[in-house]
Amino acid sequence: MKIATFNINGIKARAEALPRWLDDAQPDVVQLQEIKSVDEAFPRALFEERGYNVETHGQKGFNGVAILSKLPLEDVTRGLPGDDSDEQARWIEATVLGKRALRICGLYLPNGNPVELENGKPVPGGKYDYKLKWMERLHARAAELIASEEPVLMAGDYNIIPQVEDAKRPEAWREDALFRPESRAAFRRILNLGYTEAFRARTQGAGHYSFWDYQAGAWNKNDGIRIDHFLLTPQAADLMRDCRIDAEIRGHEKPSDHVPVWIELDL
Template identity: 70%
Template sequence: MKLATFNINGIKARIEALPAWLAAAQPDVVCLQEIKSVDEGFPREIFEAMGYRVETHGQKSFNGVAILSKLPLEDVTRGLPGDETDEQARWIEATVLGRRAIRVCGLYLPNGNPVPGPKYDYKLAWMSRMEARAKVLLAQEEPTVFCGDYNVIPQDADAAKPELWTTDALALPQSRAAYRRLLALGLTDAFRARDASPGQYTFWDYQAGAWERNNGIRIDHLLLSPQAADLLRDCQIDKQVRAGDKPSDHVPIWINLDA
């Protein structure tokens, strides 16, 4: 099973680039972030024609997540538990029915800037809710993947210029500590399990020639439960997508699971 995560930064803006990547990469399952569309506005027909089932959790103009799957999906749920007042569309779950059933959680973690302020408070509270949800799912001892845009730079090695991020919500000690608490639950960072080298990024800003200078950061992650980690065969970043026509500022990252 080839499972990918991709922050597309607007489905309308990526209406040609996303299908082109899907056709080339042929993932079985894709979790999308920042679709920036309400559910009824998502162009599902394009992806259904490519053989994908489409499940969305949309929001007008902002946020929004989706799952595209060539395999059957069941038990689709939307929204991160723990705060009934939270109206931001940042979490979607489903069980993918391959040879092995895999629980997939697609997430778009809050950015948190500016710091300090309510947006950073929301980020940390959201991460605490995610930790609580992860504990529930891990207790079920089934293969589970938490994938998406985490808006966290785990270590200095995950940024081309870490000194530029020291006061940013993506790299503050509290953000990194919250991310480490997820790992401490027993989750595996799929990419680092396969590649420990520096200079591996998933995001390059549109400004200041970041792509051309390879001034990137690694903030898109796939964290695996122990049962999913046992199935891991590969993990790669499709960096070349950033050089395409009208690209997102993120690129896809994917895993192959023996599932």
């Protein structure tokens, strides 16, 4: 089973590029972020005609996540548990029915910028405060999922640069919400529950990125960062065959600023 995550930065803007990549890559399941569309306006037919079941959790103009699956989906839930007042569309879960059931969670973790601090702590109600609190909720859900002792993966745009080698110019990100120590520590706490970060389990070293800004010729300079990740429970990690980044997509016509990351599981 080939499963991909792809922050498309707007379904309307990627109405040609996304189907073209799907036709070439032929993933069985795709988790999308930043669809920037309400559910009713999402172009379902574009994907259904390619054999995908479509589930969305949309929001007008911002955020939004979706799952495309050639396999049946069951028990679809929307919204990260822990805060009923959170209206941002950043989380979707479903069970994919392959040779055995696989629980998949698609996420678009808050960016967190600008970082607003007071006495060294995030200002309550600010964007960085929201990011860290969202990650606390993510940790709680991740703990529940790993306790199930079933194959589970959490994939998406984490807006976290885990290590120095995950940025071409790490010094430029020191005070950014994606690379601040509090953000990286929160990510490590999730990993330390027993999750495997799929890409780094297969590939080591610098120079592997999943995002290049549209500005300042970042793609041509390979001035990127790696912020799109798969986290696997032990039962899912045991099934992993491969994990790669389709970096060349960034050089195609009308690209997203992110590229797809995908894994293959023995399912």
